[in-house]
Amino acid sequence: MNRSPVRTSMLLGVGAAAGVGIARFGFGPVLPAMRDDLGWSLSTAGAMQSVNLAGYVCGSLLAASLSRRWETRRVFGLAYVGVAAGLILTGLASGVVSHVLLRFLTGFGSAQLWILGGVLVSRLAEKGNSGLIIGVFFGGLGTGMIATGALLPLTFSTDNGWRYMWIICGVGVAGLAPLVGQALRAISTVTPGVAARGMFTELRLNDGLRPIELSYFLFGLGSIGYMTFVIALLKEQGTTANGLGIFWALFGVSIWAATRIWATAIGRSDSGALAACMYLIMTLAALATILGHQHLTILLASALGFGSVFVSAVAATTSPIVSITPFASNTSRQPSSHSLHTSLAPSSSSPPTSK
Numbered sequence: 001m002n003r004s005p006v007r008t009s010m011l012l013g014v015g016a017a018a019g020v021g022i023a024r025f026g027f028g029p030v031l032p033a034m035r036d037d038l039g040w041s042l043s044t045a046g047a048m049q050s051v052n053l054a055g056y057v058c059g060s061l062l063a064a065s066l067s068r069r070w071e072t073r074r075v076f077g078l079a080y081v082g083v084a085a086g087l088i089l090t091g092l093a094s095g096v097v098s099h100v101l102l103r104f105l106t107g108f109g110s111a112q113l114w115i116l117g118g119v120l121v122s123r124l125a126e127k128g129n130s131g132l133i134i135g136v137f138f139g140g141l142g143t144g145m146i147a148t149g150a151l152l153p154l155t156f157s158t159d160n161g162w163r164y165m166w167i168i169c170g171v172g173v174a175g176l177a178p179l180v181g182q183a184l185r186a187i188s189t190v191t192p193g194v195a196a197r198g199m200f201t202e203l204r205l206n207d208g209l210r211p212i213e214l215s216y217f218l219f220g221l222g223s224i225g226y227m228t229f230v231i232a233l234l235k236e237q238g239t240t241a242n243g244l245g246i247f248w249a250l251f252g253v254s255i256w257a258a259t260r261i262w263a264t265a266i267g268r269s270d271s272g273a274l275a276a277c278m279y280l281i282m283t284l285a286a287l288a289t290i291l292g293h294q295h296l297t298i299l300l301a302s303a304l305g306f307g308s309v310f311v312s313a314v315a316a317t318t319s320p321i322v323s324i325t326p327f328a329s330n331t332s333r334q335p336s337s338h339s340l341h342t343s344l345a346p347s348s349s350s351p352p353t354s355k
Helices: 005-024 027-038 042-069 072-092 096-125 130-138 140-157 161-175 177-185 207-236 241-261 263-268 273-291 296-324 327-347
Strands: none
Touching: 005 072, 005 096, 005 130, 005 140, 005 161, 005 177, 027 042, 027 096, 027 140, 027 161, 027 241, 042 072, 042 096, 072 096, 072 161, 072 177, 096 130, 130 140, 130 241, 130 296, 140 161, 140 241, 140 296, 161 177, 207 241, 207 273, 207 296, 241 296, 273 296
16 A cells, blocks of 8 residues: 555545536536427426436445445446446437446446445545545545536537537546546455345444434535535526536536545544535525525525535534444445435435426
8 A cells, every 4th residue: 555545545436526526417417408308398308307316315225235235446446337328328319218227237336336435535534644645535526527617518508518518528438437446456455244144234333423324414415405405596596507507517526625625624523513604605505595586696605615614514413424433334334325315315305497
């Protein structure tokens, strides 16, 4: 393990960018173009979102079991290849059944990348500088959103632009696979039996984590609801493709930059107080959107404020878990918390399809 833990975490963050920043959150802004070109009804378009969510839920709930059967790095690598292939095939497919299968599989794979990537960087964080190491990985989500935002004008300004967008993203992700493979080899083996012992039985082993897990679930409920609401709101107000691309890219930039800004504070905090402060900032940003939704400046400020703590709150929540429990325990707890907040929370705020 001679490689820099920060560099290793950054390369693993490509998985977060591909699985969550592009394949999961990037689908919503592109969906109107796909619907128009493929002739989907509103119900069909909405079903695509639901199927992806179902895949993500299944992936979240099975992440621990898969890492118990096979080594965690292997599952992450296979999921990475699967998501890259899924992105390319999404750009080539036309049939409804094909897209349903691809949305489910990419949702399943993105859950593995997000959850097991968090497990792997937690291992790196044991060696120190945990705030930066964890934050850099989760900041990969912002990188994926920046890439998606940069391609949105192409998506809406050319015929079949959405196909080019998915293929470009998929080829780019596939091209980075060798570097991601190097990062996986730089991490020592995570024993499969230790990496996941039964997600829900682990929840009762440490009473000190219960408040953190409850707050983490509520964080997931609010954050997914916000991201769904704000994009739908911008579309409803007639925001242009360029405007939506700028907004989405700014959101991604704020997420990416925040992982560096908050790194020191996260590394020094092990009580959960910092995560609570971030949750408060997110609440205020969401309130600003509700109260000032007719003003673009307020919406942009809200996005920057929300994005500045969106992923950093994940790192701030993970940091006290690492300090409270040994690695053998928190590796199974992380998938549990992620599974709960990412599966139940989106179900409470089903994404609308724009008209």
